[in-house]
Amino acid sequence: MNTFIEACIKANEEISLALKDGFDTTWFEKTEVGAGGDVSSKLDLMAEEIFIKHLSSFGHIESEESGLILNDALDKESSKIIIDPIDGSSNALSLFPYYGTSVAKVDALGLVEDAIVCNLVNGDIFLKTTEHKTQQGKLFSSKFHTPHTVPHSEVGLFEKAYAHPELVSHLGQENLKFRSPGAIALSLAYAHTVSYVLFVGIFRIYDFAAGLALCEGLEVIVEEDYVIVSKEKKIAKKLEQLVKTQVKIIRR
Numbered sequence: 001m002n003t004f005i006e007a008c009i010k011a012n013e014e015i016s017l018a019l020k021d022g023f024d025t026t027w028f029e030k031t032e033v034g035a036g037g038d039v040s041s042k043l044d045l046m047a048e049e050i051f052i053k054h055l056s057s058f059g060h061i062e063s064e065e066s067g068l069i070l071n072d073a074l075d076k077e078s079s080k081i082i083i084d085p086i087d088g089s090s091n092a093l094s095l096f097p098y099y100g101t102s103v104a105k106v107d108a109l110g111l112v113e114d115a116i117v118c119n120l121v122n123g124d125i126f127l128k129t130t131e132h133k134t135q136q137g138k139l140f141s142s143k144f145h146t147p148h149t150v151p152h153s154e155v156g157l158f159e160k161a162y163a164h165p166e167l168v169s170h171l172g173q174e175n176l177k178f179r180s181p182g183a184i185a186l187s188l189a190y191a192h193t194v195s196y197v198l199f200v201g202i203f204r205i206y207d208f209a210a211g212l213a214l215c216e217g218l219e220v221i222v223e224e225d226y227v228i229v230s231k232e233k234k235i236a237k238k239l240e241q242l243v244k245t246q247v248k249i250i251r252r
Contacts, residue, residue, distance in 0.1 A: 004058050004114050005127055008103050011054035012118040012125065013139050015047050015101065019120060028093055035067035036084075036206050041093055047085035047101065055081050059105060064206035077108050082209040087117070088183025097121040102185035104209035115213035117189040126189040126214050134192070134214045147192040147214075149231070155179055156196035156230075157187040164200055167246045174238065185211035188229060191218055196230040198239055200247055203227070 027043035034040040048065045055061060059079035061069040071078070081103065086092055088099030098121060105114040116127040123139040126147065137144035154177060161168055161180040171178060176196070181187060184199055188211030191197045199207075203224055212220065212227070219236040221228040226243050230236040 002114065002129060002131070004055070004105055005116060005129060007054045007058065008114075008116045008127075009125065009139070011051050011103075012101055012116075012120070014050050014054075016118075016120055016123070016139055018046065018050075023092075023095070034063075034065040036064035036204055038064075038089070040065045041086075041089060043092060044086050044089055048083070051083050051085055051101075051103065055083075055103070062206075064204075079105050079107055079113065081105050082205060084185060084206045084210075087185045087207075088181075091182050092120075096182075098181040098186065099183050100186045100189075102206070102210040104213060106209065112209060112213040115210040117185050117210050117214060119186055119189070124189075128213050128216065134216055149192045153193060153195035153231070156194050156198060156235075157181060157190065159184045159187055159197070159199040160201045164247055167200065167242060170242050170246050174242070176235075176239070184208065188212060189214050191215050191229045192231070195232075196228065196235050196239060198243075199227040200225065200243060 027041060027046060029042045031040045031042060044065050048063050052061060052069060056071050059081045060071055062080055062082045063069060064084045084102040086099060087102045092099040100117060100119045103116045104112050106112050114129045118125045125137050125139055126134060128134045134147055135144040136147040156176060156178040158178040158180050184207040187197050215229050219230045219233045221236055221240055228236050228239045
């Protein structure tokens, strides 16, 4: 395991330990609109600070909260580390148990070298490096394995389903059952397990850089306005057809 991945795991373990005894009341406080367009909470900023401490020596950091955080000790062409300090912030701040973190290290060409997504609730951690395919493990454990999967998944994951009621209706007619848990990178990390992962909306690099890297070997469709991942090409194509016909795409 390379030193960057080890540092990512240590950062996630530190955040996990900070959450272990319950949320500090100050973490629920809102601050200002972050680089990703959402209002940052002090929980987001707490996690961001921990990632900066562990990862800044490996490259310049691009965070959903604070934007570009340069390390003056590094060359401008050094790797960039794209982080979403808390993936599923609204879930976390509602004490709904589906939230985590997302980190991707990209080279000067923007290609992902290393990716790691962690579920802070149950300790699941997923990683991929240039040397190894996607692996799954647990925080505070050194054991990793190929991601869990099942032959006939019964549900998919549809992120931002609330914004697309017509598409929801047609998914029901096609018997494409889904859940909408509200943490995009984390949902992509579970793409090997579920029937599909669908996202319709504005593509933000913070949400997808690490998660999509973990979907190696799956059917992946990425457009400006939607992302579809599935173990089955037939399901991926059916979803794309539904999206194109049932969703009014507004390009900017």
